[in-house]
Amino acid sequence: MFIYQHDPCFAKSTVHGTVKEKPGFNAGEDAAALRKAIEGIGTTEKTLIDILTQRSNAQRQLICKAYQDATGRTLCDDLEGDTHGHFEDILVALVTPPAKFDCQEFIRAIKGAGTNESILIELFASRSNHQIKLSVVYFPETGRALIHDLKSEVSGDFEKTLLILAEGKRVESTNVDVAKAKEDAKILYEAGEKKWGTDESKFIDILCHRSVPQLRQTLVEYKSLSGKTLQESIEREMSGRLEDILVAIVKCVKSVPAYLAERLYKSMKGAGTTESTLTRIIVSRSEVDLQEIKAEYKKLFGTSLYSDIEPCVCSLGFSCLQVMCFQTECI
16 A cells, blocks of 8 residues: 555665664574564563664564564564553554555554544655555455545545545656646635635645645745635635645645654644554654654754653653664764
8 A cells, every 4th residue: 555665565764764774684683582582581672672673674574584484473473462552563563564554554544433534634645656556555455445445434525635645646747837836826716715615626636636846836826826825725715624634735745744743743742642643653754754753843843752752652662762763863
């Protein structure tokens, strides 16, 4: 479903991530150390944290293979049997290939009574086309088409927006056509602020199909034309989940790291900590843009992500997140 490079299993480390490939990596040695930590008298949590948070996901997949070759069991199953709570959730997320992890988050969002639309919005609004590959993981995991299941969970213009994003139809050109941006800004203005009633289809079409660089120019032209930001107009003209996802798209056009920083902040400042959100964002972005997310968090909220996470997560879970966020800094 969601992939970070052509291989459906592996994420590629970037300079914007905090988790890097370990030099001199030896999958067999790491697998043996993990086996000793799990099979000994009492689990050695420090070993689990040190190894699994300081290897790239590609390296973790090689560790998983070496572990299964040596024991006949999967590392994921042994972690689930030997650890508990949020600590278990983080470790299992770490040994899961990125595509499968996002797929599991999608399944969790639509499972049971009611749909967790906020997870769907985050997943689809913040991913680029090459990070969204339908059926690569979802169909083999479930035997069903993701589009079919998505249609069964949502409806109306919210469904239409999600389906376009899920199909990865956004233009990927880096070229910016200023005249086209002016035209789109005018279309949006006339479909919203200037119109009695709102033509939501125009907003959906433009925001889901235009390239990110093109949309950034459209935001500039819209502000110049209307005197308001596009986000302000969407919030004024729309409501419900359609408003939520279109605002999320606009925020991601401006800055995905800032959008995810805001998601992290809200997960900790609401009524109770949404630990699954912390895990999802920090694990999935640790090799993508977590450095930028940390910087945006500090800029937006005047405090460090580190200091805000610490009181919200149990000690073992915090240790995992701490290392993943800050291992490139002195802590």
